[in-house]
Amino acid sequence: MSIFASMGAAVGLLIGLIICVILFRYANTDKKIKTEYDERQQIVRYRAYRLAFYTIMVFEALVCIAGIGGFELPMVSYVQHFTGVMIGATVLGVYCIWHDVYWGLNNNKTRYMLIFVFTAILNCIPIIGAAKSGNLITDGKLGMAALNIMVIAMLIVVAVTLLIKQIADKGGKGEEE
């Protein structure tokens, strides 16, 4: 990747970050960027972050071992590392959903769901572009568009887990446990 491509990616990430800050302010009921959690939620979330951290560590170790052994994964280097980050983020999300600590005290769930849909649509654009121009796979390896595919995959896993959790809560114990 050239220096211009790296700079472009950095600028893109920065713009994404700014959009996130604006969206979080919109999505939180008290217009704060930071999501508030109660004491139990914070404790459980610490465990979730620890689990996500270990997941990324194991993934990176496996990538290292594969590299040392001369195995070539069907994706370019930066996509490999991003895969680890996405797997970690997915573990964090699923663990939090399953332990009732995904939603903070000041989160507006409907607005967050709209942001998820908006994010999924935004991530579809580069995939469609790459598919049309035939750049989805170059030299037998997944390229830049794979990043967007992984983000969408993570959103789908989170959405499905939210749905399953909702069904499990309603079917099993009800609102007042």
Added chain:
Amino acid sequence: MKNLKLKAARAGKDMSQEDLAAKCGVSRQTISAVEKGDYNPTINLCIAICKALDKTLDELFWE
């Protein structure tokens, strides 16, 4: 161990878990976890719950 005294006090005040959670500034699931005995609240949360239900710490949290 389940905290039945807390559950009874809440029911006595005709409050839902959601109502009590809002008064204490925590999530409904946290109140549910305290009632089920799945989570040991800090003294701060115990006091907030006691104030919301007009009870003392002894009445709700002493064996």
